[in-house]
Amino acid sequence: MSLTIILLLFSLVQSSLSEDVYPVVLIPGDGGSQVEAKLNKTSVVHYICSKTSDWFPLWLNLELMVPEVIDCWADNIKLLYDSKTRTTRNNDGVNIRIPGFGTSASVEYLDTSERGFSVYFAEMVKRLLTLGYKEMLIFLVHPMILEKLLEWKDKYIRSFISLAGVWAGTMRAMKVFFSMGDNLGSWILNSKSLMVEQRTSPSLAWLMPSSDYWHPNETLVSTGKINLTVSDFKEFYYAFNELDSYEMWKDVRDINKGLKAPQVDTYCLHGTKVDTTSKLIYPPGTWPMGDPVLRTGDGDGTVNLRSLMACNKWSKEQNKPLHHHVFPRIDHLTILRDPGVVNYTTDILKTLNSELDLFSDVKITVVP
Incomplete structure (x- = not known):
């Protein structure tokens, strides 16, 4: 199983007493599992x-x-x-x-040493334990199937909480693929070396900017001679002789086309006001193999603001509530362990679980 497949798995954290609390589904992102x-x-x-x-x-x-x-x-x-x-x-x-089947260990820390640089869902899982979630198990399911099963979702999904969702792609994917790779926020990792692997992942192709949210005439890459847009992805890939990657992009480009509403109670949470790559500018004579100058705009450091906020369109497309909340200066990679975000998320869970009349007396102490 590859890191790409990890995007298609749900890790289900559930209490040993199913009546106690609503089950919580943790969906790790790209690179988010051992x-x-x-x-x-x-x-x-x-x-x-x-x-x-x-x-x-x-x-x-x-x-x-x-x-x-x-x-x-x-x-x-x-x-x-x-x-x-x-x-x-x-x-x-x-x-x-994937190690640790039957537990959440493989998504709590990415390194088995459990050192701080590899923390992922660990802080969230700790808080879940304080809410009464005990034994852990893994539930495998394909999200493409769930998208079509509205009746199933109405029956089994109480709420959907998204943290830093990449709803419409990101310019960072272009930076990763075409120039610099991505060290996933770790100074320890060599981004250029990681790029060799990252270019083979369909998940990176899927994260390319969506033509639904980037205008066909909007310049994404300036080379000094030509300006490239979302209409020019073939030229992008062929410039680097990455023909297979272009075919992968064609395979996945329409997966999120139209960005259909999930039709469940939804919380869309993300960071803002963090410099985020918005354009690649190649100095004269450096395209395509040189390093571009990065122009930045608003976002969470990884995902552009327009993509993070694309979930807002669902408020007009579904009868279930859409709750949108931003966390200024919280970046994409720290949102899972930020005390304010963890507090906000577990408060949502407490509110939802109060429907079961179980948590009116629960007291939780947050240690930053």
């Missing part, structure tokens, strides 16, 4: 790389992020695309699994 690998390869990219192995931590594993060794990591975690079947798969000789 991943293990087992190798049985016939060839490697570097003599120091292993051809065979038992199961070992692949993501996140800082031991694999050092120079030269990171080339082994990138080759182990990258995906292969088949343009005939329009699907991706693990690299040859690489088996992948």
Whole structure:
């Protein structure tokens, strides 16, 4: 299973007494889960790389992020695309699994050492425990199916809480793919090395700016000779000789077309007022292989404001309530552990659970 597939899984945190509280579904983002690998390869990219192995931590594993060794990591975690079947798969000789089935451990911290730099859902899970959520289990389901099952959602989904949702793509995806890669907010990781793997992920193609929210004449990339827009993605990919990536983009570009309302009680929460890439400007003579100058605008540091706020359109498209709340100066990568956001989110849960008349006397102390 690849990091792309992680986007299609729900981690369900549920009390051992199902009547006590509403179940809470935690949906990790791209790179938001531990991943293990087992190798049985016939060839490697570097003599120091292993051809065979038992199961070992692949993501996140800082031991694999050092120079030269990171080339082994990138080759182990990258995906292969088949343009005939329009699907991706693990690299040859690489088996992948998500550890800790039956617990939330693999999405609490990305590194098994549980050091601070790898914290993900840990703070949220701690707060869930104070609300009465006890035993953890994993529930697997495909969201594309759920989108079509309104009757199922009416019966089983009480509310949907989104944190920093990328509803209409982001210019950061273009920066990641075409120039600089993405170190996922960690100074420890080499973004250029990570770019080798990131370019093979359909999830990155899916995060490209949506033509529903970027105007066809709006310049995304300025090269000194030509200006490129959302109408020019073929030129983008071909300039880097990434023909498979272009095919992946065609596969996923319409998944969120029209951005259909979820038709459930929805909370749309995100940060603002953080410098966020809005345009790539290549100095004369540097396109396409040079490093662009980044022009920034409002957003959460990863997602542009227009994409974060795209959920507001649902207020006119569904009968269920839409609650929109922003957190100024909270960026995309810290929103899960920010005390104010955690407080706000668990207050929502307390309010919803009060429908069950269970939490009127619950007292919670927040330790920043």
